Amino acid sequence: MARKPEQMRFFRAHVTRICDVTPSFRRFTFSSDDLDQYGDPGFDERIKIVFPSSTASIDAMPTEGDWYTTWREMNDQDRPPFRTYTTRYVRPSVREVDIDMVVHQPAGPAAEWIRRARVGDELLLLAPTIAFEGVQYGIDFVPPARTEKYLLAGDETAAPAVSAILEQLPADATGTVVLEVPVEGDLTYLPSHPGFDVRVGARASEADRNSFLVSEVKKAAAQLAPEGTGADVEEIDVDKDLLWEVPRTAKGGAALKSTVLYAWLAGEASAIKKLRRFLVSELGVDRRAVAFMGYWRLGKPEM
Numbered sequence: 001m002a003r004k005p006e007q008m009r010f011f012r013a014h015v016t017r018i019c020d021v022t023p024s025f026r027r028f029t030f031s032s033d034d035l036d037q038y039g040d041p042g043f044d045e046r047i048k049i050v051f052p053s054s055t056a057s058i059d060a061m062p063t064e065g066d067w068y069t070t071w072r073e074m075n076d077q078d079r080p081p082f083r084t085y086t087t088r089y090v091r092p093s094v095r096e097v098d099i100d101m102v103v104h105q106p107a108g109p110a111a112e113w114i115r116r117a118r119v120g121d122e123l124l125l126l127a128p129t130i131a132f133e134g135v136q137y138g139i140d141f142v143p144p145a146r147t148e149k150y151l152l153a154g155d156e157t158a159a160p161a162v163s164a165i166l167e168q169l170p171a172d173a174t175g176t177v178v179l180e181v182p183v184e185g186d187l188t189y190l191p192s193h194p195g196f197d198v199r200v201g202a203r204a205s206e207a208d209r210n211s212f213l214v215s216e217v218k219k220a221a222a223q224l225a226p227e228g229t230g231a232d233v234e235e236i237d238v239d240k241d242l243l244w245e246v247p248r249t250a251k252g253g254a255a256l257k258s259t260v261l262y263a264w265l266a267g268e269a270s271a272i273k274k275l276r277r278f279l280v281s282e283l284g285v286d287r288r289a290v291a292f293m294g295y296w297r298l299g300k301p302e303m
Contacts, residue, residue, distance in 0.1 A: 007132040010063040011038060011125045013097065015117055023185040024156055026114060027100050030125065035095040039128035040087060042168055043141040044161035048082045050124035053109045056080040058124050081109045084295065086160040087127065100160040140246045140291050141165050146258035149224050150175030153217045155267035156182055159189055166193045176220040180213040210271035217275050225283045226260040247288045255288035262289050269294030
């Protein structure tokens with residue numbers, strides 16, 4: 001019996017180009033002999049990247065079977081760290097993949113690698129393959145088939161995903177994008193879209209983090225959202241629990257057939273928590289038409 005093709009796998013790839021798209025966004029082009037098998041389901045598809053640490057190389061990463069359980073059972077110093085990113089571009093014909101990463105502080109294993117990486121350095125990419133079929137749970141942008149307007153919002157960590165979504169939405173799609181970035185030089189990172197009002201702001205200081213994002217999303221949502229009745233949302237302690245809510249049906253598609261507004265928000269957990277409460281409880285946006293991903297917490301490693 002022929003072996004069933006892998007739908008997700010680790011790719012060992014090396015850096016072939018490094019480009020500073022803006023001061024905070026560094027694009028890495030990866031290549032390997034098997035990247036023609038790297039799948040690209042589109043939109044905000046999540047992948048994992050395994051980095052070396054001061055005590056563990058990428059060779060220490062378990063890559064077969066239930067790799068995650070094996071990884072969890074390893075001693076902390078023996079485990080190579082991994083983080084979540086978004087595929088920006090895939091070029092199977094030349095076996096290349098582009099991934100944009102944020103140059104940032106504090107300097108953990110990923111941040112250190114991003115700052116010091118050179119052409120030839122190797123990483124492991126956990127990504128779908130071209131054999132992937134069926135529901136793709138790595139994609140959290142799941143709008144209803146009939147969506148009148150979109151609200152896409154986040155901080156710099158969400159910018160690559162927002163960019164991919166904008167590039168793949170049809171030209172007649174309409175809505176608003178709100179993006180908060182570290183510095184003014186990052187204001188040009190997003191691609192344009194003829195149907196979207198794009199609002200990008202640089203934070204004045206680290207103490208001002210999330211201020212632009214929260215205030216502009218509230219303004220945009222008030223303009224875009226249909227009239228509704230607020231609903232109670234369970235409060236989540238973002239210091240302990242993951243704020244991640246992506247409504248789906250049992251088959252993995254959108255939870256609704258149609259909606260006036262579909263909102264996709266991702267970034268630092270405390271800001272996403274505020275916006276979740278505002279959209280659902282105050283404006284009455286149907287929670288089946290919103291996706292909230294508070295996937296990191298200020299001062300803490302990725303959840």
